[in-house]
Amino acid sequence: MTGAPLTDMEILRIRERIGARGMAIVAQVSDLRLMSGGQIQAVFFPDDEHPTWETAARQSRRTLAQLVRWHLLTRLERRVGGVRAGSTSYIYALGSVGHRLLDRQRPTPRLYEPSEVFVDHQLAVSQLVVDLVLASRRRKLEIVAITGEPDCWRRIPSIGRALLRPDLFLALAAKEYEYRWFVEVDRGTHHRPAILRKARLYESYYRSGVEQATHGIFPRVAWIAPNAEQVERLNEILGGSEFTPGLMIVATSEEAPLVLAGGKA
16 A cells, blocks of 8 residues: 555455454554564453464464554564464564554654564563453453553643653552552663652652642552562662652552552552
């Protein structure tokens, strides 16, 4: 296809060919920026809807190959888990036709290979969403809203043109409560000053009252760490008296679905 805007007929033809699931995959990858083949399979080709895991994997591979062939998705050169992990190790991003099909009001994605640090971080964000989706299917929680970047970002009027950039905004329901969160997925790559700068932005935004005036409540801030050692480090950094008690919590990625739904690690 050319770079010209898609006609209504072309959009209809693409939607018909890829179906509702294909469209949902394209939209999900767009929202999360990057997803691995394994993550896409877990969400859109669940084992309990197929005779065997191999059947689910085969259907997932076929669908993803079709989406890449039509430039709805693009596949990165880098893989996760190595070649031995098979097709589930491929990493997918939104393709040029997928961008136009979704009519995103954001710049057309650049077709370049992102850094290893960026890929690791974005796949960790995507894995959190996958874990929440799977938890919702087990009826451990209900997903009310998941908003990725940049739609979850917030302007802080009290600090000039400062922009608060969470990785995710979440609204989850469990029992009779709804829990709202700004999420920071930490991979242990940021130094103490960078973490403190981000935490102070959250504190400033909380004290501005803008979020409360607009939405009636200020979400808590969840810092999701890869392991217990990083949890301890973040708790030490974020434990200062300059921060409102209870505004921020820290949990491991394994604990996250339980903690974000109001449980205790």
